[in-house]
Amino acid sequence: MAAISEQKRNYMQLDHRDWVRWWNAVNDQEGRPDRNIDFHWADIFPIRTPMLLKAVLVEPKLVGPLFRACWESNLDMANDDILSKVISDAGYSGPEVLQQANEQKCKADLRARTAEAKEVGINGVPSYRVFRRKQAQGDGGWKQIGDIVWGQDLITDVEDYIAGWDGVTTAEAGARSISSKL
Structure with a gap:
């Protein structure tokens, strides 16, 4: 966040706080107050995401746990030991998921999906x-x-x-x- 002006940083943080309040109100309204979001900016930013993306290609149900690890728990997701533990805590074999994520097939899949995203004009998340x-x-x-x-x-x-x-x-x-x- 150091690369942007103080005014923009302050606005973005306010905007994110507003969205957190909104999504928490939606969860509460839908009877899911247990799905509270506790978002804050990560201490380590930008977050290196290639391994996280490959882990999700191996097991799509990891999106939620990995998101929470990055944006709620403030974990260093570039650290393979931490990533493996988050995956294991989510009910999967961390070492096995990371092994599959490092296989050439998974790397090629991520490259192909990235190329498709660029080709169609996707420029960020969420798109x-x-x-x-x-x-x-x-x-x-x-x-x-x-x-x-x-x-x-x-x-x-x-x-x-x-x-x-x-x-x-x-x-x-x-x-x-x-x-x-x-």
């Missing part, structure tokens, strides 16, 4: 892409609806895409409607 089946053509293929949505503050856009919005603004829809009548 969302919503797809819908092309039923009109009957080919059963999938088509991305709208643009890539980046950031938790735009989660309502993702919900709108899922609910059927096609990404066209009201003004664009009105202009199309008028031009089709001319």
Whole structure:
């Protein structure tokens, strides 16, 4: 965080505190007060993530425990011993997951996924892409609806895409409607 201005750092920290309060209120409202989030900035930042990403490729259910280790427990996740313990504490074999994560197959998978993310324009986490089946053509293929949505503050856009919005603004829809009548 030292590379940004004090004003931006203060704003980002305030924004994160607001989001933590919001998600905790959602958890409470949904009857899950046990899923409280206790987010704070990691002492070691940026966090080296390649091994964490490969561990998640080996076992996708590690996303939550690894996130909490980084952003709630403030653990040094670049340390393989600490990472192995977090994985083991989550109910998996830490040494086995790390061994599989270091295999060439897993490394190649991460490289391919990173290349795809760059190719489609994903620029950070969280990023969302919503797809819908092309039923009109009957080919059963999938088509991305709208643009890539980046950031938790735009989660309502993702919900709108899922609910059927096609990404066209009201003004664009009105202009199309008028031009089709001319």
